[in-house]
Amino acid sequence: MTKRALVTGITGQDGSYLADFLLEKGYEVHGTVRRSSVEKFERIQHIRDRVTLHQMDLLDQLSIITVLEDVEPWEVYNLAAQSFVPTSWNQPLLTGEFTALGVTRMLDGLRTVNPDIRFYQASSSEMFGKVRRTPQDEETPFYPRSPYGVAKVYGHFITVNYRESYDLFAVSGILFNHESPRRGLEFVTRKITDAVARIKLKQQKVLRLGNLDACRDWGFAGDYVDAMWRMLQLEEPEDFVIGTGVMHSVRDVCRVAFEHVGLDWEAYVMEDPAFLRPAEVEELCADASKAKRLLDWEPVVSFEELVRMMVDADLERHSG
16 A cells, blocks of 8 residues: 655755655655745656645644645655744744744644644754754753744644654654755855856856854755654654764855865855844754664765755756
């Protein structure tokens, strides 16, 4: 019997890679999209005829219940959220509605329709924020430094709460930064690789960035969706930190990206205070030893390979 999965946020970076992964595993894949005046399906265009899309909104409980009843999924991956950290200061209430209360609506929908459905919640390393210790594992206390991080903490703990209160198979993956050629242009890694391609092709002259010293644990999104799936195959639901365990600075991303096209990054990059956050998260680094032990999961693509892959994809796009 074919397994059936429902992916919220299927048109995003993670959703599109997860859809690819599940189709390869032989799943019947359904995804949810919000009704909007401009439909954006670029990331899933190559599999558009192999997935079934449903209109659903995390702000609308009835739409969630309707889709769950129509699809009858075995697994639900909740990847939909307001996911850009800087936007969360401009739209803190909306971020809370989607990224926090949206999770509650999903869990309550599952509890109502079919409590046997397995549920994956996309938690985030931004929950650690002003870190208490490095590296961070499943036991590290949270100290979020943005409305986005705060909302993700709520989503994380409401998932734990429903698991323990209603005996749901509900897990959270605390994913550290993960990038790809499908990353949105507003995110710093993609902003850098896109600019490198444009500068190399003489379409742009300088790149303005915020804090070059901010450090992150960056991995490849395609590797991380494998970990999501593995979490839902366990006998008992557990939460996991997912990351590479290696930290790099924004400056490192610039260096590798510019070197890949034979340019000196320092000649093109300018620090601009306009891009600094109100409260900065200085460094995040994962201890994913539990995932290695219980999920048999390890990242495949290295930091350097990831950056070069993204630069190559942007070069191809801008050369077209």
